[in-house]
Amino acid sequence: MSATIDQSATPLEDVPERATLRSATHDYLTRVRGGDVGSLPAIAGFVFLVVLFTILRPDQFATKLNWANLLNQSAAVIFIAMGLVFVLLLGEIDLSAGYTAGVSGGTLAVLMTLKGWPWPAAILAALVVGVVVGLLLGLLVARLGIPSFVVTLSAFLALQGVLLTVIGTGGTVPVRDPFVLSIMNNNMSPVLGWVMWLVVVLGYTLVELLGRARRRKAGLASPSPLIPGLRIAVLAVLLGLLVYLFNLERAVNPAIKSLRGVPLIVPIAIVFVVVLGFVLKRTRFGQHIYAVGGNAEAARRAGINVNRVKIACFMISSGLAAFGGILLVSRANSVSPSTGGASTLLLAVGAAVIGGTSLFGGKGRIIDAIIGGLVIAVIQNGLPLITQRAEIQYIVTGLVLLLAASVDAISRRRAAASGR
Amino acid sequence: MTTGTVSPQGDGQQPLLSLRGITKSFGAVDVLKGIDLDCYLGQVTALVGDNGAGKSTLVKGIAGTYTFDGGTYLFEGQPVNVTSPKAASDLGIEVVYQDLALCDNLDVVHNMFLGREETSGIVMDETTMERRAQETLKSLSVRTLKSVRTSVSRLSGGQRQTVAIARAVLWNSKLVILDEPTAALGVAQTEQVLNLVRRLADSGLAVILISHNMNDVKQVADSVAALYLGQLVATVRADDVTTGQIVELITTGRSGELGLAAEREVLR
Numbered sequence: 001m002s003a004t005i006d007q008s009a010t011p012l013e014d015v016p017e018r019a020t021l022r023s024a025t026h027d028y029l030t031r032v033r034g035g036d037v038g039s040l041p042a043i044a045g046f047v048f049l050v051v052l053f054t055i056l057r058p059d060q061f062a063t064k065l066n067w068a069n070l071l072n073q074s075a076a077v078i079f080i081a082m083g084l085v086f087v088l089l090l091g092e093i094d095l096s097a098g099y100t101a102g103v104s105g106g107t108l109a110v111l112m113t114l115k116g117w118p119w120p121a122a123i124l125a126a127l128v129v130g131v132v133v134g135l136l137l138g139l140l141v142a143r144l145g146i147p148s149f150v151v152t153l154s155a156f157l158a159l160q161g162v163l164l165t166v167i168g169t170g171g172t173v174p175v176r177d178p179f180v181l182s183i184m185n186n187n188m189s190p191v192l193g194w195v196m197w198l199v200v201v202l203g204y205t206l207v208e209l210l211g212r213a214r215r216r217k218a219g220l221a222s223p224s225p226l227i228p229g230l231r232i233a234v235l236a237v238l239l240g241l242l243v244y245l246f247n248l249e250r251a252v253n254p255a256i257k258s259l260r261g262v263p264l265i266v267p268i269a270i271v272f273v274v275v276l277g278f279v280l281k282r283t284r285f286g287q288h289i290y291a292v293g294g295n296a297e298a299a300r301r302a303g304i305n306v307n308r309v310k311i312a313c314f315m316i317s318s319g320l321a322a323f324g325g326i327l328l329v330s331r332a333n334s335v336s337p338s339t340g341g342a343s344t345l346l347l348a349v350g351a352a353v354i355g356g357t358s359l360f361g362g363k364g365r366i367i368d369a370i371i372g373g374l375v376i377a378v379i380q381n382g383l384p385l386i387t388q389r390a391e392i393q394y395i396v397t398g399l400v401l402l403l404a405a406s407v408d409a410i411s412r413r414r415a416a417a418s419g420r
Numbered sequence: 421m422t423t424g425t426v427s428p429q430g431d432g433q434q435p436l437l438s439l440r441g442i443t444k445s446f447g448a449v450d451v452l453k454g455i456d457l458d459c460y461l462g463q464v465t466a467l468v469g470d471n472g473a474g475k476s477t478l479v480k481g482i483a484g485t486y487t488f489d490g491g492t493y494l495f496e497g498q499p500v501n502v503t504s505p506k507a508a509s510d511l512g513i514e515v516v517y518q519d520l521a522l523c524d525n526l527d528v529v530h531n532m533f534l535g536r537e538e539t540s541g542i543v544m545d546e547t548t549m550e551r552r553a554q555e556t557l558k559s560l561s562v563r564t565l566k567s568v569r570t571s572v573s574r575l576s577g578g579q580r581q582t583v584a585i586a587r588a589v590l591w592n593s594k595l596v597i598l599d600e601p602t603a604a605l606g607v608a609q610t611e612q613v614l615n616l617v618r619r620l621a622d623s624g625l626a627v628i629l630i631s632h633n634m635n636d637v638k639q640v641a642d643s644v645a646a647l648y649l650g651q652l653v654a655t656v657r658a659d660d661v662t663t664g665q666i667v668e669l670i671t672t673g674r675s676g677e678l679g680l681a682a683e684r685e686v687l688r
Contacts, residue, residue, distance in 0.1 A: 219551065283542055283544065284537045287537055290526060298522060299534070362523070362525035363525055
């Protein structure tokens with residue numbers, strides 16, 4: 001009766017096999033061949049672009065000042081992209097995130113400069129505005145079932161009008177509050193930079209060790225220690241390089257004003273990546289986001305409140321867009337009718353997708369927004385150094401976004417083909 | 421009209437699930453016209469019937485997706501009111517639907533615990549989930565999965581079916597309902613899944629198997645319940661009937677002595 005037919009199958013042994021560095025590499029290559037390329041194209045693209053621009057414009061591109069510049073340019077887009085990851089994971093889209101950032105930035109500027117609010121209250125208000133926008137979008141998408149494309153395209157237009165209303169007839173509202181300006185313009189002291197490095201590397205190591213200890217206690221096999229060891233080493237080297245470079249003097253004339261240290265936005269971004277990554281990978285809520293994006297009907301039947309997950313994701317997305325808006329204000333010292341407009345949103349979507357988050361839902365990570373955002377930043381920063389012609393810059397940026405979407409679509413087809 | 425009142429395996433054992441006179445209509449259409457059905461622990465009950473006979477409605481009613489209009493629903497001898505899928509799974513009733521309802525992007529463990537993830541504090545307890553998933557698969561003698569951390573998108577049809585069934589038995593379930601589990605599978609994988617179905621019953625669960633495939637029914641079922649246009653026309657021991665008789669029951673509602681009374685006899 002129980003003659004099990006066992007072809008094409010490796011037995012599940014009593015002691016599950018332990019992943020070695022070799023088998024892990026093999027697994028990874030199989031996944032890549034099967035279409036699951038992750039952030040690989042983005043990292044390759046980043047390295048390629050940096051090398052290309054460095055060769056073409058060695059004096060302008062690969063300077064210390066420009067590296068800091070590049071981070072500042074991309075910060076707002078990266079934060080908006082982090083929010084978009086949540087919505088993209090559901091297989092939805094938020095086209096209004098750019099102007100949500102604009103409206104939140106406008107709220108911040110108007111409350112502080114024209115109404116005289118203190119910065120904590122104004123920042124809180126700006127974030128609340130973003131979350132409320134997200135709540136409205138989420139309700140329309142989840143409860144009424146309007147496609148998110150249509151809802152957020154309408155919001156894209158409407159919020160543009162709201163931004164004009166908030167700012168009023170003046171056109172531009174300046175912001176002079178030192179705290180708000182410090183977010184994008186100040187640096188950590190060099191020593192603090194290394195402290196941050198130590199905290200991040202040690203923290204990551206500790207999490208890995210605790211995870212292994214827990215698995216051992218439960219009698220489960222852990223992968224070979226070489227695999228997390230390698231990851232920790234790569235993290236330590238890359239972050240160390242970043243801290244080292246930013247700790248060098250980068251002012252044109254240091255005698256007047258010294259300019260060194262890691263920009264403040266870096267530790268802020270790290271905190272966001274850790275917290276949001278934790279939410280996505282370690283909590284039930286995060287698990288349910290992936291489930292809804294993978295198969296909404298299955299999630300519903302499993303008792304997951306699909307609508308609530310959707311609404312929450314739109315709120316998180318717009319909340320992060322609001323934070324991006326605060327960064328835009330901090331960097332520009334002001335808000336104008338075009339804040340968060342133009343290509344902001346498309347660059348943010350591009351950042352998430354280039355980083356490896358799928359437009360089809362169910363696949364993506366927070367770190368994708370950072371990796372993709374840096375690729376976008378290099379293009380945005382490097383292209384003008386090569387050609388001043390705006391038409392070429394637009395076309396190239398457009399083609400890069402299209403390329404990323406193609407990689408996403410092709411990898412999905414390959415995954416479907418290899419899924420038997 | 422007489423329905424086949426063969427009580428194939430009463431043997432004094434109390435049925436786990438006992439339905440009497442179940443009715444359900446959608447508007448003017450009577451889909452279920454007084455169904456009597458018993459399911460026993462340790463036995464596979466095959467539910468057969470043509471398209472539109474009412475199989476899906478009956479199963480969805482048992483699983484709480486629909487509520488029956490009339491009749492009594494006894495579970496472990498007690499009358500119960502199953503008004504939601506949640507109420508059904510609280511009783512220990514799990515359904516594996518034909519589309520399996522798996523998330524391709526999640527791994528085997530996360531699919532098995534979908535919507536019921538173990539947590540410690542606010543963090544998902546991955547080690548407990550992984551251990552329980554492995555134990556469940558082992559208890560079902562599943563040897564076809566290399567790793568429980570494999571993404572479901574990389575599994576074959578038979579392996580997916582296995583994961584879906586393992587998910588259904590993970591929760592101390594007593595009754596597992598399988599909707600055409602072999603419909604989309606090849607020969608070898610069908611064999612695997614049927615063996616698994618048999619093992620479920622042998623391990624003491626009650627199983628309802630919906631199938632269009634008479635070979636599957638003959639191979640794995642203990643009893644066969646045939647539905648014809650909303651009526652349960654016969655419940656027979658699988659060993660007592662031939663494939664041909666089951667087909668007759670499905671298509672005409674009777675087969676010789678079994679099923680609905682022949683119209684000529686009624687006229688006479």
